Amino acid sequence: MISYVNNFARTPASISYRGNIRRLPEVFEKPEAKALHLGVSFSFAKMELIHGRTPSQRHSQKCLSPIQIKGDLVRPRNSVRWLGYWFTPVLDSSAHISHQLALTQGPFALIRRLNPLGAGLTPYLCHSLATSLVAPILLYGAELFTSSVATMASLNTFWHKVQRWTMNCFSVTPTGILSLASCLPHVPLLISQRQRLAALRVICSPPEVNPQTACLYTSFPSLTAHQAHDSSRALTRGLKSVYLPLYWRTPRPTPSIRNHLLVDAVAHKTIPFTSCLSRMPMINSHHVSPALAGPSQSLMDNTYFAQKKRVRQTLLQESARLFPARGYYSHPSIVFAIPLSMPSLIT
Numbered sequence: 001m002i003s004y005v006n007n008f009a010r011t012p013a014s015i016s017y018r019g020n021i022r023r024l025p026e027v028f029e030k031p032e033a034k035a036l037h038l039g040v041s042f043s044f045a046k047m048e049l050i051h052g053r054t055p056s057q058r059h060s061q062k063c064l065s066p067i068q069i070k071g072d073l074v075r076p077r078n079s080v081r082w083l084g085y086w087f088t089p090v091l092d093s094s095a096h097i098s099h100q101l102a103l104t105q106g107p108f109a110l111i112r113r114l115n116p117l118g119a120g121l122t123p124y125l126c127h128s129l130a131t132s133l134v135a136p137i138l139l140y141g142a143e144l145f146t147s148s149v150a151t152m153a154s155l156n157t158f159w160h161k162v163q164r165w166t167m168n169c170f171s172v173t174p175t176g177i178l179s180l181a182s183c184l185p186h187v188p189l190l191i192s193q194r195q196r197l198a199a200l201r202v203i204c205s206p207p208e209v210n211p212q213t214a215c216l217y218t219s220f221p222s223l224t225a226h227q228a229h230d231s232s233r234a235l236t237r238g239l240k241s242v243y244l245p246l247y248w249r250t251p252r253p254t255p256s257i258r259n260h261l262l263v264d265a266v267a268h269k270t271i272p273f274t275s276c277l278s279r280m281p282m283i284n285s286h287h288v289s290p291a292l293a294g295p296s297q298s299l300m301d302n303t304y305f306a307q308k309k310r311v312r313q314t315l316l317q318e319s320a321r322l323f324p325a326r327g328y329y330s331h332p333s334i335v336f337a338i339p340l341s342m343p344s345l346i347t
Contacts, residue, residue: 001066005323007083008031008042008084009082010028012024012027012030016143017051017063020051024049024067024069025068025069025070028069028070029152037207039211041314044070044072044289047069047074048077048080048082049075049076049077049080049088050076050078050079050087050088050089051063051076052088052089052091052227053090053318054318056195057076058076063076064076064091065132076240079095080335083193084141085140085141085144086099086139093141093144093145093146093147093148093151094147094148094150094151096141096145097145097147097151097154097155097309098151100137100140101138101140101154101155101158102136103137104137104138104158105158107137108132108134108162108165109229110124111129111134112127113135115165115168115247117168120168123166123167123168126166126167126168126181129183129184129284130162130165130184131184131271132162133161135190138155138158138159138187138193139187139194141192142190142195143194143195143197143198147158147191149253151261152188155187156186156187156188159184159186160175161183161282162184163175163178163181163184164178164182166184167181168181169181179319179322185315185319185332186322189315189318189319192315192318193311193312193314193315195269195312196269196270196273196314197265197308197311199269199270200234200273200307200308200311201264202216202263202266202267203216203220203222203266203267203270203274203280204222204280204281204282204283204304204307205282205283205284206224206226206282206284206285206287207222207224207227207228207261208224208226208287209227209284209287211228212266214226214227214228215227215228216262216263217264217267220267220280221277221278221280222279222280222282223279223280223282223285224282243347246330246347250283270307272310272314273307273310273311273314274307281300281301281303281304281307282296282300283301283304285298286296286299304343
């Protein structure tokens, strides 16, 4: 996998834990040989190893046994940090959410001193601090994780404190009013918006540049026919029949009765916004070689930004459904979605 700055990750995959052990020494030797040819070396002491387990291997002690690489023993870890995201063997997001929630406590404890009850900053400035300092840390990695009921409750509890501090409200103010008064949507709505925007970036990226886009279903209406040669769909062979590829335009049943690949679920998040398009626009098509023969880049960029606008409108509609107008209130209930990078004040 292409890595970031001076951190590298290698991900071998097979149908058994023993097969991964056999491949790990070879996987490590290839990049090491290329590095020595360039006159650099890797730090073996900083190597971290984690084994992604299947449901049948979750309680297996064999997956915790050390692995010998170049004469040294490396023990698999229970969690590994990669680009700020904490991965666990069972791909549970609870560890990552707990770390991010703990990181957010410090900055919020500092800025909340600026707005004591009945005095301090204006709601506009508090809103700016909440959207530019607190929310990016709290929701880092929200494009990837699917939180459980317990972790979502902890996120909501902390976010209610931020909303209450933004408007300088009393502690007995109902939580349903906080979102309207502070112009800060609830955490589930913010997570859904981030996941939809991330899914839109994936389906509109060039497959030659984005490995995740190259693993989309073959019937996906992309402007190029490039597909990954080592697509992860091969990992579904030999598993239960419920692990099946999913046609990207087919609505997923509720409740879900089948398990599908993550890239299929990502493509499904964009169905409400791309149903009117015959082909998906491609951003940064200048990275594709040779140059893409198709619509102009300006036309595709305008289409992409129009889809992002529809995502924001969906957040407004969901917020309005969550907090409908009361019968005794003559004006419709309006919730304003404030982008995290462009805070504003609604009076």
